[in-house]
Amino acid sequence: MSFSIDQQRLGRTFELLASIDSPSRYEAEVAKFVASELEGLGWTVVEDSSMTSTGSQCGNLVAKARDDGGSTLFFNAHLDTVEPGRGVEVVFENGVFRSKGNTILGGDDKAAVAIMLEVARVLKERGAASLPVEFLFTVCEEIGLLGAKALDTSLLDSRAGYALDSTDPDTIINQAPEAIRFKVTVKGKAAHAGLHPEEGVNAVIVAAKALARLELGRLDEDTTANIGVISGGEATNIVPESVVIEGEARSHNVERLREVQDSILGTFHRVVMEERERALKQGPLPSVETEVRDDYPAMSIPPSHALVVTALDAGKALRRELRVERTGGGSDANILNGKGLECVIMGIGMRDVHTVNEYIALEDMVKTAKLMMEIIERW
Numbered sequence: 001m002s003f004s005i006d007q008q009r010l011g012r013t014f015e016l017l018a019s020i021d022s023p024s025r026y027e028a029e030v031a032k033f034v035a036s037e038l039e040g041l042g043w044t045v046v047e048d049s050s051m052t053s054t055g056s057q058c059g060n061l062v063a064k065a066r067d068d069g070g071s072t073l074f075f076n077a078h079l080d081t082v083e084p085g086r087g088v089e090v091v092f093e094n095g096v097f098r099s100k101g102n103t104i105l106g107g108d109d110k111a112a113v114a115i116m117l118e119v120a121r122v123l124k125e126r127g128a129a130s131l132p133v134e135f136l137f138t139v140c141e142e143i144g145l146l147g148a149k150a151l152d153t154s155l156l157d158s159r160a161g162y163a164l165d166s167t168d169p170d171t172i173i174n175q176a177p178e179a180i181r182f183k184v185t186v187k188g189k190a191a192h193a194g195l196h197p198e199e200g201v202n203a204v205i206v207a208a209k210a211l212a213r214l215e216l217g218r219l220d221e222d223t224t225a226n227i228g229v230i231s232g233g234e235a236t237n238i239v240p241e242s243v244v245i246e247g248e249a250r251s252h253n254v255e256r257l258r259e260v261q262d263s264i265l266g267t268f269h270r271v272v273m274e275e276r277e278r279a280l281k282q283g284p285l286p287s288v289e290t291e292v293r294d295d296y297p298a299m300s301i302p303p304s305h306a307l308v309v310t311a312l313d314a315g316k317a318l319r320r321e322l323r324v325e326r327t328g329g330g331s332d333a334n335i336l337n338g339k340g341l342e343c344v345i346m347g348i349g350m351r352d353v354h355t356v357n358e359y360i361a362l363e364d365m366v367k368t369a370k371l372m373m374e375i376i377e378r379w
């Protein structure tokens with residue numbers, strides 16, 4: 001079958017999308033553009049009511065090539081970008097898109113949006129506009145996968161799909177870790193550091209004793225842990241009353257994640273107990289409070305799953321050897337899988353994302369669009 005991906009049109013669409021500001025929660029204008037493009041191709045577009053929980057200007061968009069409820073395959077991209085992402089000026093040189101260097105480019109994930117729009121146009125041109133394909137565009141991905149978390153999945157007909165939101169265009173990602181975030185508050189007692197230091201309990205020192213015992217970084221091939229933020233203390237002349245420590249842990253192995261969580265939080269409790277025993281005779285005692293929040297669930301699609309097999313076969317048909325890999329990052333795909341919308345993640349060619357050096361080659365976007373066409377054809 002012959003494809004007719006229009007490279008120039010794809011590039012122009014991407015430039016246009018990149019020039020519309022859409023930092024998380026401010027996706028309305030880009031959503032409007034996407035909806036009107038697809039409606040112009042005869043698609044049905046529905047916006048959900050996730051704004052009430054995401055705080056965004058608009059909801060997630062679900063767009064269907066046909067509206068008879070018969071869609072069997074979805075593709076997903078997110079509409080929001082990270083900061084600095086306002087007033088992006090796109091530079092196109094030697095086949096590569098970059099920003100002027102003062103903002104991100106927003107190829108994460110607007111390159112995917114542009115690819116999906118181009119595929120919708122080609123389907124229409126080929127008279128195949130009513131294929132059983134639907135698109136899911138989410139909001140607020142970059143600030144905690146909020147759009148996907150608030151998605152009403154009954155708006156989609158299909159239960160399997162591809163999320164276009166990774167870097168290497170020759171890679172399909174089928175596994176991603178589960179993650180938790182935690183917050184530990186160590187409380188001591190404030191006192192004047194010069195006049196009555198003995199009346200105080202230094203929360204920073206107690207926390208430091210616990211921190212020094214933690215195992216962090218890459219704990220095994222499935223598991224990582226990090227302390228990312230420490231805040232506390234008021235002034236150099238006050239014994240600090242409290243310190244707040246925030247961190248995260250991720251693992252592909254759910255039991256191991258619980259172990260790491262118990263080990264980290266348990267260490268704080270143990271150290272505070274030891275300090276309390278030591279301080280018992282002298283008066284004020286430290287205490288600790290811990291909080292854990294599930295960030296996102298793990299995803300694991302077996303290599304034998306139709307989503308993986310179809311992508312690999314589609315790659316072969318295009319003389320490409322795709323790799324199946326796992327990632328250490330979390331994305332909408334974790335949430336969608338958790339909600340019963342099985343999906344794997346496709347790379348689209350974006351590089352150095354979340355930095356002002358972000359770039360993407362038009363050729364990689366074309367490659368991804370062709371792969372997507374081939375997958376639709378085979379599904």
Ligand SMILES: [Zn+2]
Binds near residue numbers: 078109
């Ligand atoms: Zn992304």
